[in-house]
Amino acid sequence: MVAVGYYVASLHWFTESSKKLIAKLVTQVALPPYMIVSITKDFTKDELARLLPNLWYPVLSMLILMGISWLVAHFIKVDQSRRGLFMSMFFNSNTVFVGLPINLAIFGEKSLPYVLVYYMANTTIFWTLGVYYIQRDSSNNIKMSITDAIKKIFSAPLLGFMLGIVLIVLDIKLPAFLMSSFSYLGGLTIPLSMLFIGVSVYDAGLKNMRFQKDNLGVLSGRFIFAPILMALLVLPSSMPTIMKEVFILQSCMPVMTNAPVVAKLYDADADFASIMVTETTLLSLVMVPIMMMVLTKLF
Template sequence: MLQTFRTSVDSILPVVVMILVGYCSARIGWIDEKIGNAFTKIILNISLPCYMIWNITNSFDRDKFLMLFSGMLIPFLSMLIGYVVSILLSILFKIPREKRGVFRTAFFCSNTIFVGLPINLALFGEKSVPYVLLYYIVNTTLFWTLGVYEISKDGLSAVPLLSLSSLKKIATPALLGFIIGLILIFLGVSLPHFAMDSFHSLGNLTTPLALLFIGFVLYSIHLSEWRIDKDILLVLFGRFIFSPLLVFILLHFIHVPELMAKVFIIQSAMPVMTNISIVAKGYGSDYKFASFATAITSVACVIVIPCIMTLI
């Protein structure tokens, strides 16, 4: 067990180093708001879609994908149950109305790409990426429907649970890259080598840029905002205890390949999504609470993930 913990720590340390590089770069002014925004645009619109296409076409064929697709039931059920529990906890512990939706969304949604992808790559290698993407599809869909609906209720006006704008946001370039990859394997189409090499090279930008961006986000949150209260403790409970434990329980009833099971547990224990802060600010919700929840769970993740790896 001690050896497993050390191996997990060794896998996480490169992630920590790159986050620290991002933090230090922001501190000395090399990464500012403009560059941070450029990083997110490059990741979400270029590198991640390319990585999706390259990895899906290299990891799957039609039969293998259909066999594994049923595994999406686990993240779907776990997040829906987490959503219901978050509603009950927000009422029981009297979470203030102006941040109730942020709390609920932070409780059941996780950062599956910016943090989840690089950590799973560090722990399990590129074979884990298809399972990361399966979890990502469910997480993204529920965030842009249930999550945005809850956050909007904190502000001036609530948006419809299912609307054209939310459907457009679900159809991100990353998800479209995933769909293109699926179309290619279902049609049995092989792209030219130069195209695949280009997708691979651009896709390799995803992890370092994402980790540098996390370091920038951590630096941008002032120390005066780092206050641990019951609301934050409940978010930490949801992210690092309730969610992975729930996935672990579901795995006893829904059997999936061993690597998929491990990836789903790790994905369920990822930090709060960075998008929550952006959406909260747009709808007049408590975006500072969202930003702090993102920061504190990102820091805690470095300690929690080696512990979870040891247990599983």
């Protein structure tokens, strides 16, 4: 599916506006009902009670990564004009457009709740601490209000996840026709996400690959420090094996696609952010198979 997206992009079927349309269809139309159907179908109250406390693993991992990113930034002497952006990209990952379809393709629908737990932690930390660090690079006085930050955190996918939890807790069964409609809409999630990845990889292009010290620093955070740290945290735990695998795989996903947008908003180094989205997305196509081989050895 990624290859199909890449091919049709090479035929110039997609414009920037059509890419944004795919992104909106996935996050605002397909993903929320997909979450509602999957969670209510596969989970019980008891299972949720065991699942949600594990939210602290990705939170702790990202907080530790934040400290490591500060050390790495100082060690390799990242310029002050992009240091906050460097740190934000180091400890946040793309858990929806890349992480979600990859985990669902590899582990199946049973992985969805675990993907969403990681997503909850990641999106909250990005739109609070991540944006805070990007703001520090700003050459102007633009600030994100608390209201805007809350709106970003409580996005449509997260609201779909929360609604699914409410339905389980209150033991509410939605009408069959509604669940059927949600199922059809949710079925768009994986194919559209995979096509989006293929289009993004084509648009990124290999010509933008640059392996300078700052780039290598972010790559080390995404593909070395993050999965190793997450593995050290989850391996001794009693959580289900599939949850451990999902958390480790989610931790080493590419840089968030929101990073260049936020960097542009705060007059930070948006070009650097765009290059890092490009590099990490391209390299993830290599890293995911490597990580799957590592996970099969660990588990």
